Amino acid sequence: MRIAMIGTGYVGLVSGACFADFGHHVTCIDKNDEKVAMLRSGGVPIYEPGLDLLVQRNVREGRLEFATDLTDAVRDADAVFIAVGTPSRRGDGHADLTYVYTAAEEIAAAMDGYTVVVNKSTVPVGTGDEVQDIIAKARPDAEFAVVSNPEFLREGAAIDDFKRPDRVVVGAETEKARTVMREIYRPLFLNETPILFTSRRTSELIKYAANAFLAMKITFINEMADLCEQVGANVQEVARGVGLDNRIGSKFLNAGPGYGGSCFPKDTLALTRTAREAGAPARLIETTVEINDTRKRAMADKIVKAMGGDVSGKTIAVLGLTFKPNTDDMRDAPSLDIIPALQKAGAKIRAFDPAGRHEAEKLLTDVEFTSGPYLCAEGADALVIITEWNEFRALALDRLKDAMSGKVMVDLRNIYTPDDVRSHGFDYVSVGR
Missing domain, CATH: 3.40.50.720 (NAD(P)-binding Rossmann-like Domain)
Structure with missing residues (x-):
């Protein structure tokens, strides 16, 4: 055809x-x-x-x-x-x-x-x-x-x-x-x-409903991660235990800094507006949007707390800028909220992303972009993982530690095992563990 x-x-x-x-x-x-x-x-x-x-x-x-x-x-x-x-x-x-x-x-x-x-x-x-x-x-x-x-x-x-x-x-x-x-x-x-x-109208709604449901799953496990941190539980094991229920499933139950990208933020917002105008407000989706927006900003506070409550004049190495790996898409990426908040608190930002630099340079200011993770970590007081690119999953932790001035690692994607990272001398902070 x-x-x-x-x-x-x-x-x-x-x-x-x-x-x-x-x-x-x-x-x-x-x-x-x-x-x-x-x-x-x-x-x-x-x-x-x-x-x-x-x-x-x-x-x-x-x-x-x-x-x-x-x-x-x-x-x-x-x-x-x-x-x-x-x-x-x-x-x-x-x-x-x-x-x-x-x-x-x-x-x-x-x-x-x-x-x-x-x-x-x-x-x-x-x-x-x-x-x-x-x-x-x-x-x-x-x-x-x-x-x-x-x-x-x-x-x-x-x-x-x-x-x-x-x-x-x-x-x-x-x-x-x-x-x-x-x-x-x-x-x-x-x-x-x-x-x-x-029907045509049903098809149009299916797309929004599917994305809104997935956004809710992400937001749900992020709230469970916050609870886990307060009560001493492990969100990854909670997610596994919940996801093994075939009525729920394991996908989109990975705790992190909040959802971003070209679809979820835009589609959830559009659905809430449509629902309100139709006289059938989607309150679960409205709350999901609010929680996700708040969470991105809260991640900056988490990083500051991990660094002793003061980041003024300190250098933070950021690994990953895009909203997810294997794309150069920066639309509504958590990094766009986290990095400016850290800069406002007085931090200097050095960053590396395998594919997102070109787009990131249009959206972020006063950021030193580097060409690799170890160059990014050179002399840094802390290292933060925002996007779980494969390149970051097996970093040489001893080499990383030697390159840095400080010893704080904040892993917002739970890529690493806490005991393993701490055995290399890091003060390690992750999400919901």
Whole structure:
């Protein structure tokens, strides 16, 4: 099938490249000339393991193209995916749908023949209705359908998630549209992937509900970690004991500095706004948002306390800046709250991240960036692990200790075993243990 993918951000580029790898012909459209030129030459503008090779292979084999104008691609397409950004709107927290509505207007002007318009972007309930109205108003003669097909990609594992998903959710109101979507996802039938066909509004809500539930699990175990610290329990063993219950499961029960990234903060906030406007406030989600925001700031206090209550003039080495490993995404990363709070308390910050430096430099000031963990630790009074990159899981602790001036290690991801780190002479602090 012929697919047009509007937007070459995280969702659009990964989805477009994977659809092409399934054998479809895909044209990804972006108005940024420099980005399109990079993609045509085999480069990718985001860090995602394996994505560069996937793009290069499908460009070389003629299944994946890039363009700055959508006219030709939309005119020839069986399905047009809208995969543009929906950032939180300033002031009220709602998803900003400006780019979605603009894409709908441009699709309406270009499409020719029956076309399925697919919302791949994360959008509030009812957005599909709005997109349908926009297109119908602009092209009352057009034959089309609007479908919701939310993405469930984990940054750092997006290609595998797309090709071997837990499920595919499709919200379509007509059998003709469902037939097109079945053909697009037919390669997944071989893996017996569950494909849930439902109404458009239900599909839109599934995405928000799933992310909100996962955010609640993270927040729950973080609160249990605080309790563990007060009563002398071990949150990792609590999480294991709870997670072995197959009604609960073990995923997303890792205590840490709070959730971040492109989805959870934005989607939980948008869901609470939608729920309040609908007269059905989601109080659990509202509380989750509040607790998570507070937790990030509290992590700075934890570090200060570990250093004796005063960090003025002291150097703190920070390992990991992105919100999670295997991505360069800094959106709502805990480091963006923790580092400024430590700087406000008088600390000097030196940092290293395997992939996030370029993005971090845009968002953090007065930070000395280094090229490796041991250079980062050189002469530092304390070392703090914020992101659990694999590179940090087996550091030579003796070498680390020799490089530092102080002996405080604060492990906000519980990577290490307390007794092991302390045996190397560190004053070790972790989360919930």
